Structures are given as structure tokens and as C-alpha cells.
Amino acid sequence: xxxxxxxxxxxxxxxxxxxxxxxxxxxxxxxxxxxxxxxxxxxxxxxxxxxxxxxxxxxxxxxxxxxxxxxxxxxxxxxxxxxxxxxxxxxxxxxxxxxxxxxxxxxxxxxxxxxxxxxxxxxxxxxxxxxxxxxxxxxxxxxxxxxxxxxxxxxxxxxxxxxxxxxxxxxxxxxxxxxxxxxxxxxxxxxxxxxxxxxxxxxxxxxxxxxxxxxxxxxxxxxxxxxxxxxxxxxxxxxxxxxxxxxxxxxxxxxxxxx
Amino acid sequence: xxxxxxxxxxxxxxxxxxxxxxxxxxxxxxxxxxxxxxxxxxxxxxxxxxxxxxxxxxxxxxxxxxxxxxxxxxxxxxxxxxxxxxxxxxxxxxxxxxxxxxxxxxxxxxxxxxxxxxxxxxxxxxxxxxxxxxxxxxxxxxxxxxxxxxxxxxxxxxxxxxxxxxxxxxxxxxxxxxxxxxxxxxxxxxxxxxxxxxxxxxxxxxxxxxxxxxxxxxxxxxxxxxxxxxxxxxxxxxxxxxxxxxxxxxxxxxxxxxxxxxxxxxxxxxxxxxxxxxxxxxxxxxxxxxxxxxxxxxxxxxxxxxxxxxx
Numbered sequence: 001x002x003x004x005x006x007x008x009x010x011x012x013x014x015x016x017x018x019x020x021x022x023x024x025x026x027x028x029x030x031x032x033x034x035x036x037x038x039x040x041x042x043x044x045x046x047x048x049x050x051x052x053x054x055x056x057x058x059x060x061x062x063x064x065x066x067x068x069x070x071x072x073x074x075x076x077x078x079x080x081x082x083x084x085x086x087x088x089x090x091x092x093x094x095x096x097x098x099x100x101x102x103x104x105x106x107x108x109x110x111x112x113x114x115x116x117x118x119x120x121x122x123x124x125x126x127x128x129x130x131x132x133x134x135x136x137x138x139x140x141x142x143x144x145x146x147x148x149x150x151x152x153x154x155x156x157x158x159x160x161x162x163x164x165x166x167x168x169x170x171x172x173x174x175x176x177x178x179x180x181x182x183x184x185x186x187x188x189x190x191x192x193x194x195x196x197x198x199x200x201x202x203x204x205x206x207x208x209x210x211x212x213x214x215x216x217x218x219x220x221x222x223x224x225x226x227x228x229x230x231x232x233x234x235x236x237x238x239x240x241x242x243x244x245x246x247x248x249x250x251x252x253x254x255x256x257x258x259x
Numbered sequence: 260x261x262x263x264x265x266x267x268x269x270x271x272x273x274x275x276x277x278x279x280x281x282x283x284x285x286x287x288x289x290x291x292x293x294x295x296x297x298x299x300x301x302x303x304x305x306x307x308x309x310x311x312x313x314x315x316x317x318x319x320x321x322x323x324x325x326x327x328x329x330x331x332x333x334x335x336x337x338x339x340x341x342x343x344x345x346x347x348x349x350x351x352x353x354x355x356x357x358x359x360x361x362x363x364x365x366x367x368x369x370x371x372x373x374x375x376x377x378x379x380x381x382x383x384x385x386x387x388x389x390x391x392x393x394x395x396x397x398x399x400x401x402x403x404x405x406x407x408x409x410x411x412x413x414x415x416x417x418x419x420x421x422x423x424x425x426x427x428x429x430x431x432x433x434x435x436x437x438x439x440x441x442x443x444x445x446x447x448x449x450x451x452x453x454x455x456x457x458x459x460x461x462x463x464x465x466x467x468x469x470x471x472x473x474x475x476x477x478x479x480x481x482x483x484x485x486x487x488x489x490x491x492x493x494x495x496x497x498x499x500x501x502x503x504x505x506x507x508x509x510x511x512x513x514x515x516x517x518x519x520x521x522x523x524x525x526x527x528x529x530x531x532x533x534x535x536x537x538x539x540x541x542x543x544x545x546x547x548x549x550x551x552x553x554x555x556x557x558x559x560x561x562x563x564x565x566x567x568x569x570x
Contacts, residue, residue: 005335008368009366011365012362012365012366012368013366015362015365016351016354016362016365019354019358019361019362020353020354095349095351095352095353096347096349097349097351099315099345099349100345100349100350100351100363100410101366102315103313103315103338103341103343103345104338104339104363104366104367104414105335105336105338105339105366105367105368106335106366107335257315258315258316258317259276259316
């Protein structure tokens, strides 16, 4: 009973977002371009300077092969953060959209799952396009790369849930600077541009605590073909963060709106 | 359900927030097919009560049964059969008028084809069919209110809750809303509303309760309340500036059932104003102006809840 209720509710929330965005196709497509620009400017441009890089398993690959999966993970993160921080905050506080939705049988968990499903759908489309581009450019030396797509969806899910949980703590637009800073720090330091081993040991520990590091490492393992059971640790970490965030979000949203 | 069944039953219904009691144990019975009103100054607990009935705010105490179900445990099932017109419209600004109805229907799990049919019917009902494809921000306040009412009807609810349905509307828009609400009543929908407007309460409500400080201070039909707490007529006497109103009031206490001293005038609550006027003349009272009018629900309201500002 409650499962079908959550499904109906999140389905309707998803449908609502589709209705809004089918008119804004250009804005929708722009989300795909950002990681592509990064890939070209950093992967190709800096790749010319760096040349080749040694993977943890000892193989030597072009820099673009090393950095492309990281850009894929970053795009999944950025898409989820944009959708689940900015859009959700304005629906929560300014449009009072969720107040109206909660007057229907839809529950807070239905709203949360619907918004996340939308973020995943959007991020998944970007991820698939980016992955196809990587394959075309010869940046996916391993056939395992096809598993990078579910990997992207998993990263999107984790960051969508984490962002929504964070959004329930946001007090005003000023707090966005914190969100922007945190995601920029992760973008720079999650073994995105250089291998983890280049950092001092205590910094390595910090990096390994961030979800983006696990996302980047997971996707890099898949697209370069360095597949081992060790990758499951990253999967488990991402799932754990997502589940905890989901529960926190639904609880806090319910408390804020149904008081 | 029999026609005179009770749609909403509250006993000792209480709402406490961290630092204050918003609703202090009220009893309510709303019967099927009636228009039931909550009157009261700001902060009296009307909106808190409405939110509890709407199953979006869990009661802190007491019992609340709606359509025979427990409000706390069966919230989603009750909400499926309620229509809600919130104080702020809470429309979806990123969607058009018609899409607002379509999406809202989907929240109730209504199929797309049924949603399309109802959306078109409801847009006719609230006279917005010609604005169907406009964005919500292009609408006037009155149109938005009508759209919110249409949205509340998309699930064909048994009960519609309206929190200050006509606040901020111009007289034309108010009368249109009243007329539509009355039509809903004729279709057998039970309406529960809050209002600050006494004329609205008199026009619409079959029964109402007056709330003050979280409690119910009076209950009945508008006519019953008028009979119980007011006289048929009120004589308003104005005197010159600095006239000793309190002393003047002493001279007329025996002429009225009740005399009220306001900063600028005296109010005499009397059965028949025309018999009071000659008596005033006999006592050599020379007011600068005299107004005889009917007692209204506003007199009842001010008598029960006081004239001082609450917030």
C-alpha cells in the first residue's frame, strides 16, 4: 500500500519536472556541454603538456584517458547538485510547491524519490552521451566501460540524495557559497586530475572520505579496465551515503512541512 | 454515508508548538453538506486547526476523525478525499494554468485521460478556460484564487477546506468565488472555511465557531449568534471632541441592553432604535451625529474577541 503510494507520488513529481523541462530543451542540453568543455580544455590541452600517466596497476595511458572518467563523474555530481540544491530549494522555500503537493496523498518520501529520479534521469542522459563521446574518441580502452553508465547513475543518486539532505539545512541563498565551495573542492581534489598517490598521506585520507573520490575511482577502474572486487568498496560507500541521505531528507522535509 | 452524517469530529483537539499552545482542546462536529466557518482574529488557532484537519499537521492531543478515519494514522487516505485551498495559493509557477490542474490530478494518482477531462471542466467552472495555456504569473489575484479552487476540486473531494478564500480579492472576484462555493454546496460538497470577513461568514456559513486564543468562544448559526450576543439594532452616538464619553454613557445605561464606550463614540445595543431616539432627546443629550443600524456579526465578533489588536 505505502509502496504503491510512494511510487504514484514520485511518478507524478517526475512527470511534473518533465512537463517543465520539455519546454526548456536548450537549458536541458547545456548541462551536457560543461564536462565536454572540460574534457577538451583539460584532457586535450593539459594532456599535451602532461603526456602520459601511470595508472595504479602500472599501465601507462594518455592523460585524456585518465581524466575523462573523472569528468564523467564530475558531470554526474554537478547535474545532481544543480537539480537537487537549487531547484529543490526554490520549490521548498519560494514556490511553496511541496506544501501544495503534501495536501495530496503524496508523502515526503514520495517527493524526495521523485526529485531524485528526475535528477538521475537527467544525469543519466548526460552520462550516456558523454560516455558515447568518450568511446568515439578512443578514451575507453576497456569493454568494462559499458558498466560506467550504471556507475554514473549511482554517483548521480548519491549526490542527488546528499544534495537534498544538505538543502534541508540551507537557511538562505548565502549558504549556496558553502555548497559551491564544497563541490569545487571535491572537483579539484578527488583524484580527478592527478592520482591519489601524489598527495601527502593525511590529505589522501581526507580525499578518500569524499564521495566524489569513490565515484571517480569507480568509473576510472571501469573505463580503463582495472576491474577488481576492490571496486565494490566504492559502490558500497556510494550506496551507504545515498541511503543515509535519503532517510535524513525525508525525515527533515516531513518535519519542516508537516509541523 | 447517510446525508446527515458527521464528516469531521474533533474532541479535545490540541496543537502545541515548542513555546506556545495554538489550539487548546476544541470540540467540533461538521455535518455532511454544510458550510462550516472558523472565525477569529489572527493567531486564534484557525489555520492550525485547518492544517490538522488537512492532515498535514499532526495533532498534539485529542482525537480527530475525518470521513470516519483517524487523522493521525490515515492521513494519506483522508487527503485523497479532501480538497485544500491554502491561504497562499501555492500554485506551480513553472507550469501553465491547465498544466497546474493536470499535474495536481496526477499527485492523486488520477489517470491522464480523466485528468484532462476534469481540468477542462474545472476551468469552465471557475471561468478560466480562455486562460488555460497562460503561465500562472500572468493571472490576477482573483484568477489565481479561482485556479486554486479548481485545483482543490480535481480529485472530486467530499470535503473542501478553504483558508481565507477571498482575502485580498476585489468585490467582483469575491462575489464570483462565493457564488462558486455556494454551487459546490448545492452539489453536496461539505465546505470548511476560515475568514476574517463577517459578511462572508453571514453569506456562506450554515454554522460557525468563533475562536480566540486557541479556544472556541461561541458556536452556532449566524442568526443564533446574533440573537445570543447582539441586539436587533445598534445606535451609534458621536459627540464633539473631548466630550466625556464615560459620563455620557452612565446617563444612558438604562436605555440599552448594553452600552459600549469607544474612543470616538458610544454604541447602544437596543431592540428598536427608533424608540431609543426620543428618550435620548428627553435627557438633553445632543450628539453630533446619530446612526441607527442593524446588529451584525461584526458586533458579535468584536464583543466576543475584544477590540484590541492581537498582533
